[in-house]
Amino acid sequence: xxxxxxxxxxxxxxxxxxxxxxxxxxxxxxxxxxxxxxxxxxxxxxxxxxxxxxxxxxxxxxxxxxxxxxxxxxxxxxxxxxxxxxxxxxxxxxxxxxxxxxxxxxxxxxxxxxxxxxxxxxxxxxxxxxxxxxxxxxxxxxxxxxxxxxxxxxxxxxxxxxxxxxxxxxxxxxxxxxxxxxxxxxxxxxxxxxxxxxxxxxxxxxxxxxxxxxxxxxxxxxxxxxxxxxxxxxxxxxxxxxxxxxxxxxxxxxx
Amino acid sequence: xxxxxxxxxxxxxxxxxxxxxxxxxxxxxxxxxxxxxxxxxxxxxxxxxxxxxxxxxxxxxxxxxxxxxxxxxxxxxxxxxxxxxxxxxxxxxxxxxxxxxxxxxxxxxxxxxxxxxxxxxxxxxxxxxxxxxxxxxxxxxxxxxxxxxxxxxxxxxxxxxxxxxxxxxxxxxxxxxxxxxxxxxxxxxxxxxxxxxxxxxxxxxxxxxxxxxxxxxxxxxxxxxxxxxxxxxxxxxxxxxxxxxxxxxxxxxxxxxxxxxxxxxxxxxxxxxxxxxxx
Numbered sequence: 001x002x003x004x005x006x007x008x009x010x011x012x013x014x015x016x017x018x019x020x021x022x023x024x025x026x027x028x029x030x031x032x033x034x035x036x037x038x039x040x041x042x043x044x045x046x047x048x049x050x051x052x053x054x055x056x057x058x059x060x061x062x063x064x065x066x067x068x069x070x071x072x073x074x075x076x077x078x079x080x081x082x083x084x085x086x087x088x089x090x091x092x093x094x095x096x097x098x099x100x101x102x103x104x105x106x107x108x109x110x111x112x113x114x115x116x117x118x119x120x121x122x123x124x125x126x127x128x129x130x131x132x133x134x135x136x137x138x139x140x141x142x143x144x145x146x147x148x149x150x151x152x153x154x155x156x157x158x159x160x161x162x163x164x165x166x167x168x169x170x171x172x173x174x175x176x177x178x179x180x181x182x183x184x185x186x187x188x189x190x191x192x193x194x195x196x197x198x199x200x201x202x203x204x205x206x207x208x209x210x211x212x213x214x215x216x217x218x219x220x221x222x223x224x225x226x227x228x229x230x231x232x233x234x235x236x237x238x239x240x241x242x243x244x245x246x247x248x249x250x251x252x253x254x255x
Numbered sequence: 256x257x258x259x260x261x262x263x264x265x266x267x268x269x270x271x272x273x274x275x276x277x278x279x280x281x282x283x284x285x286x287x288x289x290x291x292x293x294x295x296x297x298x299x300x301x302x303x304x305x306x307x308x309x310x311x312x313x314x315x316x317x318x319x320x321x322x323x324x325x326x327x328x329x330x331x332x333x334x335x336x337x338x339x340x341x342x343x344x345x346x347x348x349x350x351x352x353x354x355x356x357x358x359x360x361x362x363x364x365x366x367x368x369x370x371x372x373x374x375x376x377x378x379x380x381x382x383x384x385x386x387x388x389x390x391x392x393x394x395x396x397x398x399x400x401x402x403x404x405x406x407x408x409x410x411x412x413x414x415x416x417x418x419x420x421x422x423x424x425x426x427x428x429x430x431x432x433x434x435x436x437x438x439x440x441x442x443x444x445x446x447x448x449x450x451x452x453x454x455x456x457x458x459x460x461x462x463x464x465x466x467x468x469x470x471x472x473x474x475x476x477x478x479x480x481x482x483x484x485x486x487x488x489x490x491x492x493x494x495x496x497x498x499x500x501x502x503x504x505x506x507x508x509x510x511x512x513x514x515x516x517x518x519x520x521x522x523x524x525x526x527x528x529x530x531x532x533x534x
Contacts (some may be wrong), residue, residue: 042380118377121370121372121374122372123375123376123377125330125370125374126368126370126374126376127365128328129328129363129367129368130362130363130388130391130392131359131360131362131391131392132388132391135359189469213437236357
């Protein structure tokens, strides 16, 4: 029982520490400008660095959406509805969530690992001793980069995924291109794309703050193992949070 | 000159304990204790470090030398006691309060620190590492910064290689770059955490000479923690000895050696038997 109490206590304290960290980071993010070079470097890494992976995955996901839905719609002669399915399922849910989870995991792992490495090699202490606020110079640029990159990646995923669905439907399944495009136009509004990007904005910040927390709070004495653990936690917690937040936002937006 | 006390039993560090010289103090520690759980790392340490001195704090591994150094710059908060740096009690400052944090940063700007493994910023070149504090804390133009960075790198014997990244440097070069960064703003106090660890004897001696050169030319106060007895003999004018969390000896080098404190004797003679116990 005492072990259970200690575990609960530890989680409680960790939760409080996270809230304090998030509040401090958000205050710093909103009240100070991040150093330009650090922001640009983080933004390029988060955005441009994720494009290859995201392009490949969304092409496969878009193609798969057409192929899988074709089998189901064909039974009642509704093949033409593939465009609607790709539009609603893909643009509203699959593509932005995939972008957020996959790119979020990649970005989060990078953020956590880099900060944890800086912690164990005393680089964060060096910032402190130089009277430089690490929150402003290390955490804030990472938060801004992920928060701004992820919505763009979500929008990009919509474009590539829908394009792949179209190519699959037209060139592999031999459907009428006009019918596909009409379905998409009828079902997908620009607001759906922006809603997906808005999800990306929120999820980007959350993935980044979780990753920064795990990386920043590693103890120097934890060494390389601490870097691995913090990276792992950043990926797992970030992915779970993306799924949960997406569900809540979908309820709010479309429920 | 005030009489220097050398504690011979290391328990109780009353007023006047661990005093070295009567020049205006740069750092005063009063009854500083620090524990991590049940592990008491520092127990009532009191000492005074005067400006312009080179103080070497010796002691076996795990006796709280690094903790002591971290308390000086507010990276760690002692459980009890006062840490006065140029008269300001660092231990009393609450980092979560904006005003206290400003004060703490103002104090930290008077420090430079050489970390044990350099703590160079991985994503910056050698040049940018040394220029970093200048860009942040001075109004110097980039041309003036360049001049100073080159000067500092020359002082530590590093010509060329400014555009290399830390990963491309040897251990000795990293230490020297870190030292150049520590003295970049020509601070009042430079803290050195095990400057000779991981270095070959020649490189270690080179770094010691650099410390003495900086001390002579810039009048910087150095506080060095080490377990390198040769280094202590070479650079120190004041020696302190921490053992089992207690400050067991502290004073001018000659007086500390003359007193022949058993812990000092054991440490320098590399004896396994004595007051210092291997835990």
